Amino acid sequence: MSTPAPKEFLDYVDAHSDDFVNRLGEAVSIKSVSGDPDRRPNVVEMGDWLEKQLKMYGVETKKVDLNFIVPSDQMLPPIILGKIGNDVSKKTLLVYGHYDVQPANQSDGWDTDPFVLTTMPDDRLVGRGSSDDKGPVLGWINVLEAHYQSNLELPVNLQFCFEGMEESGSTGFNEFLSSEDANNWFQGVSNVCISDNTWLTPRKPAVTYGLRGIIYYAVKVSGPVKDLHSGEFGGMVYEPLGDLIHLLGTLTSGDGTILVPGVNDTVRALADDEKVLYEEMDFTTGDVTDATGDTLVTTDKVQLLMKRMRYPSLSLHGIEGALDSNEPKTVIPHEVTGRFSIRLVPDQNPGDIDQLIQSHLKEEFAKLKTKSVLCITAVGDGFPWLGDITHSSFQAAKRATQDVYGLAPDFTREGGSIPVTLSFADKLGVDVLLLPMGRSDDGAHSTNEKLDKSNFINGTKLLGTYLYELK
């Protein structure tokens, strides 16, 4: 049953859209680049600014100093926590966002100063962090302001968790989530909403219910004591780079099919009602060919989307320790490391897949009968995540999208990972929902990052409406 947001809320948002844009501009002007140690004070400044906004609209806040949790030689910006409402008869929604941004220099190819939010004639709001993730974070502040100023009661209890190190590996975040403090603070949370990804296309809103997992490998093959001259030694020795090439060649076929025995067997079968989701998605190959050119393995929309979202993939990233320049050096590298990763999907788990991959690599390496030595390291991994779109939180997001945009959203999965999603799902054991604000062409980590003004304003309405549909 649909319970749209009250007209006062929606009217307030429309009436204050320019103020909201100005506030986003204020946020963008704070250069909170977590990846640059010299900018850490700006990240801290951004956290302070954000805490002030929360307090202004009645939110109780708390700063978590990560420097006490994970001692580091570099200052860590705090996690900003917030709480408003403690009505036990209401649901309690935890909102996650991050207030740090990717690096940006105008000289990288920006048309405007990346830290001056610029409204373009087509209403694009251009600036670093506009879409990732200051826009969505400020969407929540807009919702708070609209309710506060209109004397509207929030339909759910709200909690906030705003991180300042997301773009730099979320240092300390999992340690914090595992702490007693977090456990106490997050008591009573019934749902989590993260707005930190985008629609599948520039055209149609989306609700995201899945992420692929990953295992990242470093495969080292060692041979001679030192690099050798191929004139002197070519033909006399087993060459590690040749061994590695042969080994990596056994992982996939030409079209990318994973050849490691057992890996494809662990993929959950396609359900009848699942395929409909892909068919309904607003997507054409033209949405990606700017990046891919004519290199797609299929032009079938459904097949293509499933390959990104619900099937595993294995990509080679590179080789370290070999000649990597265009000099015609005749070296036989003595030790080389291949890097590849496999994206995991339900019902795969990193432990089992790692066993299959390691066994396969060892078996294939033995077949080479080389004297080189193999060392396989799983550098990192993460589980895939899949929400249940029949659950109330997803259905509420669907209704909210219909309320605001007049159409049902695409239910999408991301091919990559947003680790914090899994952290919340694991630690809190509640439904997590990804509710994107921006479009697929926002260019989150790129030059000329933008958020369309309509996405900022309608996105604010969407986040607010979601609270009513969820309640």
Add this chain to the structure above:
Amino acid sequence: MSTPAPKEFLDYVDAHSDDFVNRLGEAVSIKSVSGDPDRRPNVVEMGDWLEKQLKMYGVETKKVDLNFIVPSDQMLPPIILGKIGNDVSKKTLLVYGHYDVQPANQSDGWDTDPFVLTTMPDDRLVGRGSSDDKGPVLGWINVLEAHYQSNLELPVNLQFCFEGMEESGSTGFNEFLSSEDANNWFQGVSNVCISDNTWLTPRKPAVTYGLRGIIYYAVKVSGPVKDLHSGEFGGMVYEPLGDLIHLLGTLTSGDGTILVPGVNDTVRALADDEKVLYEEMDFTTGDVTDATGDTLVTTDKVQLLMKRMRYPSLSLHGIEGALDSNEPKTVIPHEVTGRFSIRLVPDQNPGDIDQLIQSHLKEEFAKLKTKSVLCITAVGDGFPWLGDITHSSFQAAKRATQDVYGLAPDFTREGGSIPVTLSFADKLGVDVLLLPMGRSDDGAHSTNEKLDKSNFINGTKLLGTYLYELK
């Protein structure tokens, strides 16, 4: 019939061995590093020094200014030419050497100042250029001095060609050799002797009669418009690095056997009397395991030597354009270039082998049915070279070795290439002989480069004696 050098020559060399070492020290102290543009004036200084030495012992000299032949933005040191004797009843031997050296800094790991020739307690003369190639060049100066001071007539006419850019790709050298000036200067040359390689081992003198050729390849595979994120695009696109890995994997088997159809068929069959040469060589696997460790494809001495000297080999050198660091980045590189080279032997020629390799690569690439695009470039090539050891020049070198060292030399081939050898063989159409002075462990391009004093002194005797045996 043996015609050893006169006793006066040999006695002079013995009596002046310390002076010869001092002169080598003087040469080593001139930092003639051609690879460092800032050191070019030192290379020129070294050329002047060398010309002065030649003149001192009656040699007519000429400086060839390469800057007129191959205009460059960097000063090119001259080629120093020399001529002594014009008796038409005598043979005319052209001696090649180079007076530039590899870079060297004590901080690279030298135990002593690389530009101060240091005599170690075990009589190693340590310094940059001691073995490559100032020692051999000064060996010839010693021969000249001994004859000049002892009033001995040289048994052959001598010509000299000393280059100052050998360690930097011999810029301008082939252009000079093709010039009218060179044609005039080298009139009447009947033999060429190059002393710019080493014995096969530290123990036994060698005469070198063969070099492998080479074709160096850059194989570019291009796909997407830009690098892609493997989370977003993994599974959707043909990946150039996967294609390249598969392609390179078809070139050799695990033990290095070349799999390109036709390539092995073009190798000249092993002659019965040829195998004996390998059997007689003073070599054990222990001579290379400092560098190779336990990675040799066979422990059979003859097989191993033939793999280096008389069979082709194919080595992968590296991949450019892919991730080459240890960062766990999940990139799908959009364009990658594999580099490999094949060493050629008689009767292979670069043109035919290139056709076989290009056809093979294209055929295998087609089998991948990828949408990536392949571009194969043969970056450079060189023919293999094989002298005839039954010819008088080689037999003279054998007798000279027996005269000086009391034993027959190993007749060796080098696995690499010394391009100037072929240049002379091609342009002058006469027998070229490689007569090494140093030992296999001299470390020509490495730290602590050395020439054993006994090799310098006996090597001087060998070069001089060769003239008598050749006459």
